[in-house]
Amino acid sequence: MDAAFFLRLRTRFIGRYYSTGVKPFREVQRKIDAEESPYDEPPPSFDPEYGEPAYLEEWIEADEASQVVGRSAVSLLSDALKLYFKALEQQLGFRLSAEGRAIAKKEGFLSAYKGALGELLETDWADCPVRFDVIEQIVLARNCAQHGEHLSMLGARHDPKTLTRHRDLIFASEGELRMWVDDGADPETLLAPRLEITEEDLGAAITEVEKLAGWIEERVPGVLARRHDPVKQGS
Template sequence: MDVGWFLHQRVAFIRQLYGTSSAPYVERKRLIEAGEHPFEPPYSEDGEPPFQAEWQEADDSLHVLGYACVSMLSDTLKVFFDTWQRQACVADDLDLAKVFKKRGFVAGYNALFEQSLGIRFEDSGVDLALLEEVVLVRNRVQHQEWLGLNRPSHSETDLKRLKSPFFLDESERNVLTRDGQDGERTWLIAPRVSVTGDQLLSALDAVDRFADWMDEAMDLVGERRGERMRSTSRRRRPAPMKPSLGRGAPVLTPGSRGVVAVAAPSRATVRPRSSAPPPFPDGLAQLPAAACWLPTL
């Protein structure tokens, strides 16, 4: 299975989904800001911008659409890692369960693949904090706490962990923070989760680049495994049997399914070669053959 290709297909679907679905809301905001039909500003002396409710509804709609796309991207990442785990026959490690639970599945798979395959996500050159924030934003927008708002705020726990959130409105970053005594910025109130079109596209591009790197990294794992499997196979290959020339002794001849021992004058018996593969390298638990990705020998 070409794991990277399928991930790119999912990412491309999310990209077109947002582009197509966001168009009417983007246009509504443009018409209001330009004062074009049907949003020509009426005469008013109250100082309030005209059609503020309509503009805010369009803006909230764009963010909620971004939330849906980020949620799908988070699930895509999860399935991507899970598929590679099955393809590479990597067994779950109970010792890493705390990493998955406390730091999320991106950090958990990073630890699992580094331990089992020698792959470090940090070598990808992709901002792993952004990938982790995709998961945090998905969790936040799927488990809101306040009925009166369309856009949830970041949780205090997430803000402490992220330090400088990516999915954030820059105006709120500047207004709602202050410098603390230790030199770090603290939040006066929790800012809202922001997923603009540009922010979403940046996250999608990061996932695409990570998938390309992952493909190359797994190819190297396959090459290393193939070399070890070939080496193991050569070491374990039994010495060829020599035919006995004694009277009445069996004469060994190769057959299509194994070694055929012909004993004169008794009938022939078939002793098939063993079809069991050599022990799986790296001490990994082997999953069912249909679920495993192995290098071609």
Template sequence: MDVGHFLYERVGFIRQLYMTSAATYIERKRLIDAGEAPFEPPYSEDGEPPFLVEWLEADDSLHVLGYACLSMLSDTMKVFFDAWQREARVRDDPSLDKVFKKNGFVQGYRALFEKSLGIRFADSKVDMLLLEQVVMARNRIQHQEYLGSNRPSHSQADLNRLHNPFFMDKQERSLLVREKKNGTSIWLMAPRVSVTGTQLLTVLKEVERFSTWMDKAMQKVGERRGKRLHEKP
């Protein structure tokens, strides 16, 4: 099975799905901001921006679309690791069950492949914490706690671990965080999970970079195994 090929196919599908589906909402926001038809500003003295409800609805829609794509990406990454485990004939290691359960499947597979195959994810030069944040954000998206919003907030546990979460609006961070002299942060309230087009495209590219590296790392594993078999008397 060409694991890398199918990873690229799925990531490419996610990319085109977002870009095609987002176009309508991006255009609606642009029309409202520009005051173009059918969103010409009516005369009003109440001071509220015209078509605010429609603008916020389009903005929320873009984030929810990003959530769907990020969830697909998280599942794709899980299937990607599963596929390589099967291809490399690596058995589950009960001693690593706690790593999977406590730290998530990215760190779990990192430990499994390093122990079983000598593959070190750190050698990829890919931002593995960013890939972990895909899974963390997906968990918040899939397990929302508040009915009154389409957008979930980061958990306190995630904020304690991540000084500056990637999937967060920079403006929200500037309004909600207070920096302490020792480098820690105090959050006035938990920021919402943000998945913009730029954020999504950035992480999609990083997943592709990791897949390219993984292909080469697994090829070396195959070469080592072949060499050992050839050297056997």
């Protein structure tokens, strides 16, 4: 099985899924901002004395819907990465050891497979150009997205685990990230940066996942050659 090939099929689908999924919600926001029909006249219930712009609720709802699409796309990307590693087990003929499974349970599947593949590929990953901080944030963002904070909120915030490991958050607005850092970067804060997915940041995350698969793919022939090398087998 060509794990890298099927991973790229999934990542390209995820990119298209996100772009298509957010379009109607971004269009609602655009029309509200431009005061285009059907948002060219304030609704009958609009009261300018409250100081809020017309259709603010509809604008916020469209933004929240876009973020729901974004969080589902990140979840799909995290799942694709995990399935890719499992496909590599089949392609390269290995399994996580008992120690590896313990690491997966405690630290996550990314740490477990980095360890197992590091031995198989004979690398400490120092020569790998991939941003593993971004790869890890994909998995952490997926975990945050799966657990809502409160019934009254559709959004999600970065959890203490993420904020302890990362200060350079890929899935957060620059303004909220700067405020959090300037305020002391406390991982336990109640005002953690929100999990915010943009097309640009999702694209950057997808690029790192594909880059990792490409880097491993280049080393697959070496793994297979060593496996059939009698000198290596006897060492």
